[in-house]
Amino acid sequence: MFNPMWLFYILVFPGALFCFVAGTLLNGLDRKVYAKMQQRIGPPILQPFYDFMKLMGKETIIPYEANKTVFLGAPVVGFVALVTIMLLLPQFGFTAFGELNADMIVIIYLLTIPAASIIIGGAASGSPYAGVGISREMVSVISFELPLVMVLLAIGKKAGGDGVTFSMKAIADYQAANGAMICQWSMIPAALAMLLVVPCEVGCHPFDVAEAETEICEGPLVEYSGAPLGVFKLNYYVKQLVVSALFAALFLGGKGTGIVAADAAIFYGECLLVTFFSMTLIRATCARLKVEQVFKFYWTVVAGLALVSLVLAWFGL
Amino acid sequence: MAFDFPFVKEALTQMFKKSSCEEYPFKPKEAFPNYRGRIVFHGDRCIKCGLCEKVCAGGAIHNVLISEDEEKEVYERTFDLTSCTFCSYCSDFCSKSAIELTGDFHMTGTKHEDLLVKGQYTKVKKKPVAKAAPAAKAESCDNKAE
Amino acid sequence: MMNYVEHFPALATMVLFLGAFLVTIFGGKNKTLRIFLAMAAATASFVMVLCVAKYVIIDGNIITYWLGNWTPVKDYAIGIGLEVDSLNAFFALLVTLTTYLSGWYSIKYMSRDEGGDYYYTLYLMLSGSVLGLVLTGDIFNMFVMIEIMTFACVALTAFRNWSKGALEAGFKYLVIGSLGSTCTLTGIALLYAQCHTLNMAQLSAMIAKVGITGNSTMILAFALLITGFGIKSYAVPFHFVAADAYMAAPASVSMLFSGMVNKAGVYGLIRVCYIILQTMGLGKVQTLLVAVGTVSMFVGVTMALNQHDFKRLLAFHSISQIGYVLTAIGLGTALGVAGGLYHAMNHTLFKGLLFLCAGAVYYATGRTNLNNMGGLAKKMPQTCIIFLIAAFSISGLPPFNGFVSKWMIYQAIYAKSAQSFGYLFVTVVALITSTLTLASFIKVTQSAFFGQSRPEFDDVKEVPGSMLLPMWVMAILCVFTGVAPKFVTEKLITPAVNAVMSVNKYIDTMMGAGYTEKITGSAATEISAEQITIGNWTPVMWLVLFGIVLVAFTVVAVFGKSSRGYTNNSKEQPDNKHATFFGGEMATRSTVVGSDLFWGFRHNFKGYFEKLEGIHSGVVNDYAVWAIGALAVFVMYLNAVL
């Protein structure tokens, strides 16, 4: 039952190694373009890789108030969940664990695990800054959950034809049949809503109320140093990759070219595009919001957009 | 609430313009014309009037007697750049313009000596016999007085 | 020859009642005899129900047992019959498991309370009555068991009459509870007036003959029964007393409340809607149940977010999880009922575990207010780990059991939303409630277990072994039902769902073959026991990945080992290097706990929260108005609809 291909999938292609390299590269490009937008040269493309390796070499201080096992274990749990999502996302019809009709609900809950790992890690560090950071992180998770769910329901209804579907495979087949989801006019508000949800899910600048280094000293990560901090930073990079990959899988699907490598390359290109439009552009032009502004923005404006396409999809348009 | 997207146009256009960044460590750069940078001390011109020591707010200038023999004393004047405010009072007040603030701004140092400017100067001692001469002068003015 | 298993249902209930009486007689003075008797009774009933479960669920046959051997005469049930099919066995399993574990837990937990000797009597009475309620096949017998359950609950709520609100909670529970029993009794009387029988099987056949649409007495009976069982399952309009009762009762009893008593209410609702009155097929009745479920989901969790008492927070979560179960059962589809039953089982496991953790914290520190707790993880590591397992499984994070059942429920609701638009919003509310559950348990984790430790907790020790054992058993069960969903659905859930769906099989085995044809004239439709598919999510792959990546990171981290030191000394006064970063200040004690979390969310919902807290006014009359108002709404709605 356990064929060796699984090991290859888990460890190499859409699994751990691919996520590590692709995520770091994605963040490097993101920072470079962000710098270019501000008329400055910006760090080298491999800067996130250097950051990660440096943090791996630094000393790990476990504060007196911290609870050691949870403090050290939290980052790894986050990384594992992110890699699992990457395994379940269809890239133009190719999914690593294809026979699992793993569907959107599994992905929604897997997406809450990295946020939960940051929160539990911050709680375990026992610092009051972390306490405030946790509360803000949880509020931002609640705030982007409503529009995300509505968008997924709209897509499920659209891709389901007469019935409704949760399974990513059905969505991929639907997009292979009649073009990317974003081309359907009734799905454009949902695409816009999802584009706005992506930065908050990743914790990107205008919505990074939880890790506001100027106000509450990096929020939950205040007591982290050395290897655990390195893994948390890696989680941030891989989450950028995974969330934009989710957007690409949901909206920018289509008929694959058949060769897995080519599909993966196009898919990665789409992820770059999504990262640019959703994270870099918004990050370069907006200032950080307050926590209840983030909540109100997501539960009124973005949820409204998602509702529009939900209603349209409902009436079969 | 108005969540507008300011500067999107500028952000997008700037992506393709040349960055306004001076790659300093890799491309050399001169300071502005009369930038008050590292201090240079011309020891020979100094007459040890001590005015610069008095006028320095940061107390960065010190004077140390190094060696002394019968006809001249050798002093060493040190300028401690780490406690200097680069107000250039010392160079303005120095009548002999022995102190000069150059345009060199590469003032970083890992050891204390890197940021210590030193300069030596000698001060010729006057002969003691010179007292007699003034006596002669004294007579000359007495007979003028009778 | 009736083999011995046939007798077990009646015997199991009687053993518990017998234990109750024996404990009162002999257990007065010495403690060990009392504990021995109580645990003997609990173990005996647990073993008996296990045998019944194996016999009924695994082998798939139905036990029918006529008390006094009064078998039906000329197709007319005259005696009290006990019928145990897969549904009964499933709930009986939940009941006895919770009883058994709570018994072990309360040996040490109640040893400090001075009124300990009467505790075991009430505990055995409560478990006996709920087991009787779940196993019986006669509707009046079910009513009598409900009454005994209400008495035991009231007495156990007011057990610690010195604590803050116990007496008040007991009285309110009694008022609303007996209001519910009166509604149930009136409903039963109306059913009896129509069909002149009390046996459930015969009743459902007669009702199918008499027909319910348009028959106003039957509709009134249906509304009364729904209100009666709704009050027992603490759905929203009747949930006020539940919040007070859970908070005031000792933790081992709150575990019984949230594990058994509201499950008995849900069982009653399933029996009434699916089997006796068979009205679940009608769309309008489904919308009623789903509406009640959705409202209790959302109200329960939003109220829980503001609480700063540990047990009251857990109480409101029980109400919201019961909302999940009711929504799933109200859908009427096989997948919905499967999701509902699976979630009911999971809820019993993780909610019981959470109440035991609350009890352990109370036992160790004597506090339940979240605002003055903190840093218990270092003093009570095992309780902290168990609490994390339970918190993650209630908020539905993948490897744990909450996720699987919530996943089934979402699939069922979403599949149902293909027909009508309303169900889309039910799915959205369900998903948002799950996130809010995670939020409130993050709040508890931060305020109670992590965060800055308090000086007065220095001598706090871990709770004794006999309390930890049941907690570990439940934690392992939580993880097991989460990791092996396929096994659990095949073995436990699908037989129970088939029992719910195929009503005629239930009637025929009870009243003799061919009975339904004779009475209702409709052929016995046999629902095919198809395998409930929940998508083959194999968490095994997830765990393999977790292992591999864990190994990878320890290697990478170890490689950097030589350049880093674990410097976490446990000297009393931490040196500067390991003190918490306070912006340079000396590490003073400042906790971010309880009510100052989630300011952003609460600020935006200020109006809603004030109104909601206003409704929970604490006055008995308001609660009675809500209950009777809900009854009136049900009657009017059902009359308009059926």
Added chain:
Amino acid sequence: MFDNLINKSAAKSPWLFHINAGSCNGCDIELVAVLTPRYDAERLGFRLAGTPRHADIVVVTGPLTAQIKDRVLRTIEQVPEPRCIVTMGSCPASGNVFKDGYTYAGPLSKYVDVDVDIAGCAAKPETVLEGLYQAAMILEQKRKDMKNKGGQI
């Protein structure tokens, strides 16, 4: 096996933590000016970190007043091990004009071994950049020493 890679990357991504020990804010705005597009310290990997736990280079500005002395020392001690301490401007190095004031608690080098001094009363951004660059090189060297000494400093 990743060892030299880590040592090199220690120099390539030094994160700054800025402590204002009573400064007149002249040096503070110069330090932040280094991160602006014109001088862009980020192209060398510099980034401001929010907490001492994340920092590699601690930049101290301002004369060490008596009140802030122990806070600065406590924060410096909370920085994980391969760290550099950089004094920016004349004040932390020697107390500048505040040298004889009654609140002055002496130069930073009295308590902590300072790695790089950046002179200039309000140091020029280029000087700051050069100083930080030197500090990054020192970091790499320190990381090597730490590795050889078995890490249990």
Added chain:
Amino acid sequence: MMIQNYVCSIILLALGMYMLMVKKNLIQIVCGLGLLDYGVNLFIVSVGYNEGGTAPLYVGSELEYLAKNGAVYFVDPVPQALTLTSIVIGACVTAMALSIVIRIGQTYGTLEADQIRRLRG
């Protein structure tokens, strides 16, 4: 002939519910509960009534009644059994409620439902 029984039980039920909802004093609430119970008991008993039936006791005389007009006509005994249990339950409810009310009176010092609301919100 049975109509007034049903009407009377409906009135009792309504009165009981009214007292539960409106009366502030705890003892009046307990009385309301009692009224509810009596209403239901009356209702159950009147459900079991058959026109012209006799008490459900076998005294031998019904044999010739059976021979005479072919059917022995008893009143339905089952509801009477139900009412017995229901009355017992009603009594226990009132007893327990009053004992709790006494204890509340001691601890809270008042019996007004408006003041007994420490558990709220």
